[in-house]
Amino acid sequence: MGRGAVPGLDASAAESLLRGDLGHAGAPDVLVHLLTAATAPARPHELDGEEAALAAFRAPALAPGHPSRRRTLVTRLLTVKVTAAFALTAAGGVALAAVDALPRIPGVSSLGSRFGGRATSGAGLAPGATTSGAGRQSASPRSTPTPLPSTHPSPENLCLLLLADRPTGPAGIGSSGLDSQALATLIALAGGDPAAVGPYCSRLLGVPVRPASQLPSPASAATPANPASPTAPLSPQPRSASLSARPSPSASKSHSPRPSPVPTSSQPDPNAADRSPSSTPATRSATVSSSRGGHR
Amino acid sequence: MTRGEYGQSLDLVVCGLSTAGATHGDRLESDDLIAAAQRGDEEAFRLLYREVQPRLLRYLRTLVPCDAEDVAADVWLEIARGIQGFRGDVDDFRGWAATIARHRALDLLRRVRRRPGVDIPVEELTQLAAADDTAGGALDALSTDTAVALIATLPRDQAEAVMLRVVVGLSAEAAGEVLGKRPGAIRTAAHRGLRRLAERLGHPDRPAGRRRETTVRLRKR
Structure with missing residues (x-):
C-alpha cells in the first residue's frame, strides 16, 4: 500500500x-x-412505503387498474340502477298516460304518492333522484304543470344515463345509449349546446356521485324544474315513484337481462366497455394462479 | 465466493438489528422467501421489502436524489405485479429490483431533462458534495445520507457501479446485467469510483496497525 x-x-x-x-x-x-x-441498517423512514407495497402485493391483479376499476364499478352500478329506473319510468309514464293523464294533471302527484314517492332509489349512487323524490312530494301540490313528456326521465336521470352509458370521455355523447329524444332534451336543458351537457350534468349531479352528502340539495336538484320551460321533462313523480316502487334487489337482478329502454342497436359498445376492464383483472388473476401452480 | 455473501452485511443489519425485522432476521432463507412470496405469503414479501428497499432507495438516491421515494414506490408496485413471473434467488431478486429501479429512474430523468428550466439532478449532487466536504473531518460520524450523497458525486457510471455492488449487494456480473455492461467494465468503474472517493475524503492514511486491529475485530464477528 x-x-x-x-x-x-x-x-x-x-x-x-x-x-x-x-x-x-x-x-x-x-x-x-x-x-x-452507506450500508447502515435501514432507518425507519426508509421503510415508509412498506404498507403500500404490501397493499400492492395483496392485490397484484387489481393494482394496475385500481382507479379505473373503481370507476367501472360505480359506472356499472349506475348503469344498473338507472337502466332499471328508466325502464320503470317509461312503463309508469305509459301507464300514467293510459290511465288518466290528460284530464287529471294533479293525478300525477296522486300517482306519485300512491307509489310512496319515497326516496330510496340509488341509496347514494343516484342521490339526485333521491333528493328530488323527497323534495317533490312535498312540492307536488304546487301543481307542476308539465307532466306531458312523462316518458322522459328527469334531468338527473338523463345525466346519470349519460354518465353510465358514456364509454369514456366526452366524445361518447353522440354514441351514448341515450335515445335521440332524450339526448335532445338533455341538450335543450343544458342550454342548447351539446358541449354544455357535460358541465350541466356535473353541476346537476355533483361530480363525485357517490356520497349523498356532496350532492345537490333537494332545492338545487329542483332548480331545473323551473316552470318557465314547458319543454322541460319535469314529471318527477312517476319517476321517483317507480324508483321507489322497486326494492333495490330487483334492480340489481334486472342487471343481467338488462332492460333496454335505450335503443340497444346503437349501444353494444358501452356495455362491452363496462365489462372489459373488470374482466382483465379476472383473467390476469387466473393466469397468476395458474403460474403459481406451475411454479410449485 | 458464493453469490449469497454479497449482500450479507446489509442482510444482517437490516433484519438482525433493526427493530422491524428482528423477529424474522434469522430466517432469511432466500429461496424460501421468494417462493413463499410467490405463494402469496405477505410476511415473506414484507421481509423481501425490508431487505431490498433500503438498498434500492439508496441506489435511487444516486440517480434521482429528490424523487427516490416516489420511484421506489413505483418499483414496488411493479415488483408486486411481476413477482409471480420472477425466477431466481434473493440475489437475483435484488438485481431484478435494481433493474426496474434504474429504468424508472432513467425514465424520470429523461422526462425531467426534457423540460427546460428544471434542475439537472447532477447539479444537485455536486451541491451535496460541496456540503459533504465539510464533513471530511468527522468521517466516523458519517450519516448514511451523507455517504450516499458522497458516492453520488462520482461520475454516474462509477457511482452506479459502487452502489450496485456495495449497497445493493450485487456481484460484478449482476451489476453488469443491470447496467448493460460487462463485468470487467463494472469492476473498472467501481474501482475508479472507490479511488476517487478515497482521494476526495483526504485519505488520512491511518497507521496500518490500527487498521489491522479493526480488521481482526470485524472478522471475529
Missing part, C-alpha cells in the same frame, strides 16, 4: 470492499467508514 495515486487501495482491497467485506486489510479507513455508513 504505497503512497500511489490512492494509497491503501489496491485492486484486491477495492474488490473486497465492493464485495461488502469492509474489514479487509489494506482498505483505507475513510472508505470503510464511508461504505459502512
Whole structure:
C-alpha cells in the first residue's frame, strides 16, 4: 500500500470492499467508514412505503387498474340502477298516460304518492333522484304543470344515463345509449349546446356521485324544474315513484337481462366497455394462479 | 465466493438489528422467501421489502436524489405485479429490483431533462458534495445520507457501479446485467469510483496497525 495515486487501495482491497467485506486489510479507513455508513441498517423512514407495497402485493391483479376499476364499478352500478329506473319510468309514464293523464294533471302527484314517492332509489349512487323524490312530494301540490313528456326521465336521470352509458370521455355523447329524444332534451336543458351537457350534468349531479352528502340539495336538484320551460321533462313523480316502487334487489337482478329502454342497436359498445376492464383483472388473476401452480 | 455473501452485511443489519425485522432476521432463507412470496405469503414479501428497499432507495438516491421515494414506490408496485413471473434467488431478486429501479429512474430523468428550466439532478449532487466536504473531518460520524450523497458525486457510471455492488449487494456480473455492461467494465468503474472517493475524503492514511486491529475485530464477528 504505497503512497500511489490512492494509497491503501489496491485492486484486491477495492474488490473486497465492493464485495461488502469492509474489514479487509489494506482498505483505507475513510472508505470503510464511508461504505459502512452507506450500508447502515435501514432507518425507519426508509421503510415508509412498506404498507403500500404490501397493499400492492395483496392485490397484484387489481393494482394496475385500481382507479379505473373503481370507476367501472360505480359506472356499472349506475348503469344498473338507472337502466332499471328508466325502464320503470317509461312503463309508469305509459301507464300514467293510459290511465288518466290528460284530464287529471294533479293525478300525477296522486300517482306519485300512491307509489310512496319515497326516496330510496340509488341509496347514494343516484342521490339526485333521491333528493328530488323527497323534495317533490312535498312540492307536488304546487301543481307542476308539465307532466306531458312523462316518458322522459328527469334531468338527473338523463345525466346519470349519460354518465353510465358514456364509454369514456366526452366524445361518447353522440354514441351514448341515450335515445335521440332524450339526448335532445338533455341538450335543450343544458342550454342548447351539446358541449354544455357535460358541465350541466356535473353541476346537476355533483361530480363525485357517490356520497349523498356532496350532492345537490333537494332545492338545487329542483332548480331545473323551473316552470318557465314547458319543454322541460319535469314529471318527477312517476319517476321517483317507480324508483321507489322497486326494492333495490330487483334492480340489481334486472342487471343481467338488462332492460333496454335505450335503443340497444346503437349501444353494444358501452356495455362491452363496462365489462372489459373488470374482466382483465379476472383473467390476469387466473393466469397468476395458474403460474403459481406451475411454479410449485 | 458464493453469490449469497454479497449482500450479507446489509442482510444482517437490516433484519438482525433493526427493530422491524428482528423477529424474522434469522430466517432469511432466500429461496424460501421468494417462493413463499410467490405463494402469496405477505410476511415473506414484507421481509423481501425490508431487505431490498433500503438498498434500492439508496441506489435511487444516486440517480434521482429528490424523487427516490416516489420511484421506489413505483418499483414496488411493479415488483408486486411481476413477482409471480420472477425466477431466481434473493440475489437475483435484488438485481431484478435494481433493474426496474434504474429504468424508472432513467425514465424520470429523461422526462425531467426534457423540460427546460428544471434542475439537472447532477447539479444537485455536486451541491451535496460541496456540503459533504465539510464533513471530511468527522468521517466516523458519517450519516448514511451523507455517504450516499458522497458516492453520488462520482461520475454516474462509477457511482452506479459502487452502489450496485456495495449497497445493493450485487456481484460484478449482476451489476453488469443491470447496467448493460460487462463485468470487467463494472469492476473498472467501481474501482475508479472507490479511488476517487478515497482521494476526495483526504485519505488520512491511518497507521496500518490500527487498521489491522479493526480488521481482526470485524472478522471475529
